[in-house]
Amino acid sequence: MWFKNLCVYQLAEGFALEPEALEGRLAPFAFQPVAGSEPESRGWVAPIGRSGRQLVHASGGRMMVCLQTEQRLLPPAVIRETLDERVAEREGREGRHLGRKEKARMKEEVTLDLLPRAFTRSKRCHAYIDPQAGWIVVDTANWREAETLTEDLRAALGSLPVRPLQSETSPQQVLTEWLAHDRFPGDTEPGEEAVFEDPRSEGAEVRCKRQDLRSNEIRAHITAGKRVRRMSLTWDDRLACVLDADLSVKRLKFLDVVQDDADDREPESAEERFDADFAIMGLELARFLPRMLAWFGGPAS
Structure with a gap:
């Protein structure tokens, strides 16, 4: 499993959890497929892939984890087209123009109606914790995606004081x-x-x-x-x-x-x-x- 990008965080404190204890903390936050009316679902999965069962893969004192995100793909153009049809139908039926707030409510209703029929897309983000070196290495080129992983890890652990890797000189x-x-x-x-x-x-x-x-x-x-x-x-x-x-x-x-x-x-x-x-x-x-x-x-x- 070779990382292709790195966003590295420094641990402000020591990381004392052993792999078994980390596994126990992540288990309640294991990935569940996105529900019909939800736009997204995130959770922890086995780093090794579908054949794996453990949420933590330990090797050489380091612990690998993996966060999976599943999103429903609902293009704005599809929402807009359906909304325009419903607005036109209602305005014709009621003989008046709908206000902005009414259209906003209808847009929410259209989105909820279309979500269960939307396709889904999944992606995984791997990271490993190196307690001895004092950092977390995330396989992503995007700090925003790295922050999502560390935030979810913090939610599972209760506390995770980290900061992006910084150097003394620019x-x-x-x-x-x-x-x-x-x-x-x-x-x-x-x-x-x-x-x-x-x-x-x-x-x-x-x-x-x-x-x-x-x-x-x-x-x-x-x-x-x-x-x-x-x-x-x-x-x-x-x-x-x-x-x-x-x-x-x-x-x-x-x-x-x-x-x-x-x-x-x-x-x-x-x-x-x-x-x-x-x-x-x-x-x-x-x-x-x-x-x-x-x-x-x-x-x-």
Whole structure:
């Protein structure tokens, strides 16, 4: 089970729950399919997939969990079309124009009527808790989705003091200096993608793909006053990613040397494969995340 994106939270306090105790806390909040009149349902499911039964998968001192969301798909155009038909029918029957409040009530009625017939869509969001390192790692590129998972985890546990990963020095400043002076850490190589933003003009940005980030053309953007918001890089020949100035990691890819370690093992079941991949991934990220923070002066105090 290889994460493709990372949003990392720092635990403000130690995490004392063992896997069995965490399982007990999550069980009352296990996923239930969305009811006919509900637009959405969320709950915890087995991280390993449909074949699993445990809501917590533990390996190497880390605990994997998975939040499933099921939503009913009801396009606004469908609601609007049905509402227009009902409004026209009622206005013709009563011989008057309906007011805004009446239409708003009818819209609610239309939505409730259509929901049970709407298709559903499910998505899963995995995360793991690393008590020793003191963080929660969420497999998403979206902080809003990560916040949904941590909020639901907090609801199950009663308390979960966390904050998004923060560094002592501005990542944007450091990334910009790397490119401006072509001075990268010895274990880091720039990729071929970057996003620059102009702090003097809101919304102004330049996106570069398949570009030599060490070129004079790229450096000219920095000379013109732009700053790096996002940049692709390779670390220690073990993983590649796009690093955002908010310390989220996107399009994470574990490279051949890591994948070869995983392929050397011969698990006998899907659960053993999941466990082996989780163990290797956890070890790699346990090395990478502290190194990433070190680039930016360490964790914020």
